[in-house]
Amino acid sequence: MAIDIQAHARGDPLASDQAGAVALAYAALSSYALGVSVLWNSLHPLLIPLVILSLVPEERKNGVLGLVTFAGLLVAMLVQPVAGTLSDRARTRWGRRRPFIVAGTLGTGALVLALGQAADLTTLVALYVALQAISNVALGAYQGLIPDLVPLARRGLAAGAKSFAEILGLIVAALAMPALVGDGRTGAGFAAAVVVLALAAAVTCLAVREPLAAEPFAVPAPASRARSPGVGAPAGVRADRPAVGLAAAGLLAGARQPDLAWLLAGRLCFMVALTTIQTFALFYLRDVLRPPDYLSLWRDLTASIGLAVLVVSYPAGLLADRLGRRRLILVAGGCGAAGALLLLGAADPGGVLLFGGLIGLAVGLFLPSSWALATDLVPPGQGGRFLGLTNLATAGGAALARLNGPLIDWANGLSPLLGYQLMLVLTALLFAAGGLLTLRVRESGGGERSAAG
Numbered sequence: 001m002a003i004d005i006q007a008h009a010r011g012d013p014l015a016s017d018q019a020g021a022v023a024l025a026y027a028a029l030s031s032y033a034l035g036v037s038v039l040w041n042s043l044h045p046l047l048i049p050l051v052i053l054s055l056v057p058e059e060r061k062n063g064v065l066g067l068v069t070f071a072g073l074l075v076a077m078l079v080q081p082v083a084g085t086l087s088d089r090a091r092t093r094w095g096r097r098r099p100f101i102v103a104g105t106l107g108t109g110a111l112v113l114a115l116g117q118a119a120d121l122t123t124l125v126a127l128y129v130a131l132q133a134i135s136n137v138a139l140g141a142y143q144g145l146i147p148d149l150v151p152l153a154r155r156g157l158a159a160g161a162k163s164f165a166e167i168l169g170l171i172v173a174a175l176a177m178p179a180l181v182g183d184g185r186t187g188a189g190f191a192a193a194v195v196v197l198a199l200a201a202a203v204t205c206l207a208v209r210e211p212l213a214a215e216p217f218a219v220p221a222p223a224s225r226a227r228s229p230g231v232g233a234p235a236g237v238r239a240d241r242p243a244v245g246l247a248a249a250g251l252l253a254g255a256r257q258p259d260l261a262w263l264l265a266g267r268l269c270f271m272v273a274l275t276t277i278q279t280f281a282l283f284y285l286r287d288v289l290r291p292p293d294y295l296s297l298w299r300d301l302t303a304s305i306g307l308a309v310l311v312v313s314y315p316a317g318l319l320a321d322r323l324g325r326r327r328l329i330l331v332a333g334g335c336g337a338a339g340a341l342l343l344l345g346a347a348d349p350g351g352v353l354l355f356g357g358l359i360g361l362a363v364g365l366f367l368p369s370s371w372a373l374a375t376d377l378v379p380p381g382q383g384g385r386f387l388g389l390t391n392l393a394t395a396g397g398a399a400l401a402r403l404n405g406p407l408i409d410w411a412n413g414l415s416p417l418l419g420y421q422l423m424l425v426l427t428a429l430l431f432a433a434g435g436l437l438t439l440r441v442r443e444s445g446g447g448e449r450s451a452a453g
Contacts, residue, residue: 028207030165035200037169066405072132073399083140095210104138116190159371160317174302262440270434271397308360333435336362340428
């Protein structure tokens with residue numbers, strides 16, 4: 001039976017005190033986030049690097065990995081807001097988000113399976129770019145579900161549940177994938193990621209009930225919780241704007257609405273830092289520590305970071321509603337910077353795991369707090385479009401992080417391991433900048449109201 005999660009309407013469990021119904025609703029809503037997390041936390045840090053190792057010379061591996069994924073993420077950055085906008089406007093008997101999620105998931109599965117069979121670099125690039133495009137059709141629509149259906153006062157909680165699912169996906173990928181591909185069976189890893197994504201999509205699409213076309217899609221904020229004049233629909237982002245030129249629209253909106261601009265800048269810095277470490281961790285461990293089994297060490301490091309995030313993310317969502325989003329983001333930036341700098345002196349696997357856990361703490365604090373801050377700014381009925389524009393910082397940061405690959409190879413050519421040292425210093429600076437820049441965003445969410453009350 002479908003779960004109705006439309007807030008303040010038809011006895012929504014998210015608006016009640018029934019903890020079991022609330023937990024079930026959030027689990028259904030977050031299921032697709034888990035599947036997407038398993039997919040990309042298998043592809044980017046492990047499966048694609050292993051394929052690249054078989055296709056290019058050793059001294060070019062970081063640069064090729066960075067440039068290939070950079071090209072795909074540029075496509076993602078453009079496709080996701082367009083897909084979100086189209087889903088904002090869609091009116092079908094199956095809802096406006098679900099048709100995009102289903103179509104995007106089917107296309108994603110086919111392309112992932114083909115990617116695992118790529119026999120040359122040109123084929124790998126073409127399949128990866130196409131994969132980013134079709135995957136973000138689904139993701140652009142999915143991200144509109146939270147602002148569509150979750151009450152403003154519960155969005156920190158919803159963001160915490162989503163982050164919990166994403167990090168659970170990271171841990172599942174870290175623990176399962178090395179065992180699947182340990183004997184060179186990369187095809188098994190690609191297939192397993194597709195199966196998990198398909199099951200997760202089925203849960204969200206079957207269990208989450210979207211309103212019919214005649215019903216309201218947005219939950220208006222009560223008058224007592226009205227947004228401050230500086231927080232709302234960003235100028236230049238209108239429901240009737242054609243679904244083209246959205247990257248330019250995002251820049252224009254940021255210029256006219258400072259809160260959005262600071263949010264995007266802080267998120268961009270944090271995501272560049274986080275994605276840099278995630279992308280090049282496998283090669284870093286392999287080249288710097290030279291363990292006998294670098295796949296096992298990568299598994300342990302990724303799982304330790306994921307566990308730290310998993311423990312922190314859900315409570316961080318609750319704290320974001322009570323204490324304010326910006327405070328937690330500032331602490332996250334400090335923890336991330338400290339962890340990256342301490343990794344410079346790590347000489348054994350134990351140190352790497354310990355300092356990696358500190359970065360995991362930073363991510364666990366940042367993800368739900370930043371997401372809740374973004375949903376606070378969403379204009380009613382424009383969740384897909386607005387969060388797609390917010391993704392300009394997320395996907396843009398992930399794309400820019402890939403450009404560190406050629407820098408790492410170049411610096412390593414000048415002096416052994418210099419590239420990895422520069423990588424850690426840069427990520428420390430970016431973590432700190434992400435926390436500081438977000439302080440400029442004016443809050444209107446639950447944290448500020450709770451503090452005032």
